[in-house]
Amino acid sequence: MRIRIFASAALFLTVTMVSAPWLQSESDLEVPHFNAAPPVDAKKLPAILTKDQLWGGNAQFAYQTHAYELAAKIPKVIYQQPCYCYCDRGMGHTSLHSCFSGTHGAECGTCLKELYYTYMMFKQGKTARQIRAGIIKGDWKAIDLSTASSIN
Numbered sequence: 001m002r003i004r005i006f007a008s009a010a011l012f013l014t015v016t017m018v019s020a021p022w023l024q025s026e027s028d029l030e031v032p033h034f035n036a037a038p039p040v041d042a043k044k045l046p047a048i049l050t051k052d053q054l055w056g057g058n059a060q061f062a063y064q065t066h067a068y069e070l071a072a073k074i075p076k077v078i079y080q081q082p083c084y085c086y087c088d089r090g091m092g093h094t095s096l097h098s099c100f101s102g103t104h105g106a107e108c109g110t111c112l113k114e115l116y117y118t119y120m121m122f123k124q125g126k127t128a129r130q131i132r133a134g135i136i137k138g139d140w141k142a143i144d145l146s147t148a149s150s151i152n
Contacts (some may be wrong), residue, residue, distance in 0.1 A: 031136055033088035034095045038076040038128070045079060046101035048072040058106035062149035067112050070119045070151070071100040080128040081118055081135055085110035113143040116151055 039045055050072070051065035059065050071078055081096040085108050088094065096114055099105035105112065117140035121131045134140070 032082040032084060032086055033093065034082040034132060035080050037080065039079055045075050045097060048075055048097075048100045049103065054103065054106055058103045061145075063112060063116075063145050064106040066149040066151075067105060067115045068100055071097075071105065071115055074119060074122050077122050077128050077131065078115065078118055081114065081132055083111055083114060084135070084140075087111075109145065110140075112145055112148070114140045116140075116143045116145075116148045120151060 048071045049068055051059065051068050054065055054068065075097060078100065079095050079097040082088075083093060083096045083099055085099075087099060087104060087108070091098075091104065093099060093104075096111065096118065099108065099111040100115065105115065114135055117135065118131050121134060126134075
């Protein structure tokens with residue numbers, strides 16, 4: 001009898017351990033790369049492009065160039081944020097900061113919305129970790145790019 005109980009318990013434990021990854025939500029498994037802490041002082045982040053370095057389709061709308069101005073004000077915060085356009089996979093980006101150290105940020109609505117969301121939350125006193133939780137939850141999707149250039 002004890003052997004049966006022990007065998008049943010072992011089987012239950014094995015099944016639970018093997019199937020546990022299936023209990024995670026898709027969003028838990030799909031969080032793009034980010035940095036959990038700000039860069040150490042010795043580490044120099046790549047510079048955020050200036051609005052003068054954007055041209056053509058990268059500077060077609062005011063919200064594109066304004067995003068870069070705001071990104072330059074909070075580089076350590078955007079360094080700690082994921083980017084849900086998944087540029088970490090195809091382009092090797094390591095965080096939202098990577099998007100604005102090149103022209104990709106100006107070309108991607110996801111990056112732009114996340115940047116404006118991050119900046120607004122930072123101005124409200126949220127920590128990088130709190131901002132990241134909002135990004136993961138999808139709060140950045142509510143940003144309206146047509147009015148974003150007025151955000152300061």
